[in-house]
Amino acid sequence: MAHTEVRPLTPVSGFPFPVLASPGCEARAEELAARTERVIAWMTDALHIAPELRLNVADAEDWSGVTDMPLYGMPRTIAGATTVGVGEAPFYAEQLASYQPHLSPATRANLREEYGEPASLIPYYEAIHVHELTHLYHQQDWASYPDLWLVELHANMGMVGYIAEMEPDMLPAMHALTTVVYEMPVDSLRFRALPDMERALDDGLFNFSWYFFHLTLAAEELWETGGTPLFRRLHEYVRARQHAVAPGPVTRDEMWAVHPALAQIMDEWPGDLMVAAAAAAAAAAAAAAPASAGAEVAEAVEVPAPLESTD
Template sequence: MSQRGEEHRLSGLDGFAFPVSCTAGGETRARAVAQRMERAVAWLDGQVGTPSVPALFVVGPEEWDGIALGLPYGMPHVEDGRIVVGQRPGPFWQTLLDAAAPGLPAESRQRLAAVYGEPPDLGTFADLLVVHELGHVTHGEGWPGHSVGFWLRELAANLCLHGYVAEVEPESMPVLETVYDVIWETGPGPWPVRDLHCMADSLAGDGTNYVWFQFGLQILARRLWESADTTALRGVVALLRGPAQPFGNVVDVLATFDRHAARAVLDWPHLGNAVTRDEVRNASSA
């Protein structure tokens, strides 16, 4: 864990039910992040409950190493009673796009540009991830040291994120979805770790392999939400709040919300058309 010697350089923001600290001069940006976090806390509390609300730190590169927990600058994360986000987008997101670039057709590049600008700036996407980090608060430790628990915790947090955007900030849905759809469609070529049970191993290196896993889980979260919305969210969070379960039991629970999403977990990473929106709509209208 990083030493926290930089906290004395930070300014505090009043007006929130949770502590908010930011790099001096970044109060406007920090207030916007805190307001989204405030909305997300209220929504999540109504869905699954939030046992506690972490302090929020919105910091620049100079303070990052003293506040964060060893992640690249600008990568939102939660641990030790705090959520840490960047004062501005970090270079990690460009590293991700560069890694995917060889497999991106012209149409995919156009989709990215239409939502994130040209060249694409994923800062607006990264800003949504504060809700993902709050999602981790809802399920607590959630089977620590368990390989199934590792990816299931991320799926739960992604369900929280997708549900929040769908119900509270629907105008942000293209910002949330476009990058993970585009990156996932390139296939797993640039990333060597692909087995879902080895997701923790993908944290090594520059982190892009890990985000590839996250994007696949975000697609599964969308499928579960569009099939069973809050029922799926509450079910996955409740699962993680209970004792650890074997892989087969987890798949069986997911199948009660959406059998195709459960099948996609078994077939990972070959999600294919099993998680497309069209299939959900066709099934619901049949």
């Protein structure tokens, strides 16, 4: 078997954390490292935790040697290292193309205005870089994520909050792609319920992005409602779940204890509303039919006490 040699990345000095770059990409690495430094300063002040980190800025040739993310150009944080690409990635165009058949002329025009023609999603994925840096605060002493949708919601709050306060010029690029979710064909999605977000990864980026975009919109509402204190309280709640022996599924009561706006997100999650409507229709149909013998009685489930949270 032929041996593929992994070329070493080049250290980039001048930052309070290690920065490594593909040869020839040092200037781009300095730009991204400067933003990383700003994000970490802002987020550490917000969450009262200072993470350990390393930033990898890799081209397509070096990508697989520094991250487990199969899609070149998709920012990824794992084991205290955040890896980002240096430029345009092939899947950016593929992602946009997957939405095009479902978009109105006005939305297509908005995407062209924001990302150019031909389109470049680099500005959007620079915002996702901020999202991934929030995951550093999830991984400092955690073995796993307790609930993917909740962790992604919190990381989106970090992205939204930082951009709104520190780099508002990035907001249009974040919004433009996010709002295609209003025109995505929900009926065709295999997974829609909040707990199924992790399973949506198996169904491809289209289904997963539907979740991600809705959680971005939810994060914007949460940030407007509670700002930094709510961002910190949600982090404390997720952290407590990670360290619990058997946390069970996230409940509405627990979300309400953190903040009523979080319970509202669960109540109004579009996928769950569709599932509930379908269940109601099925129940109505069953009620119209003769009752069947031997119907099972659902076992009562004890609702855990709401967590106490502090600002």
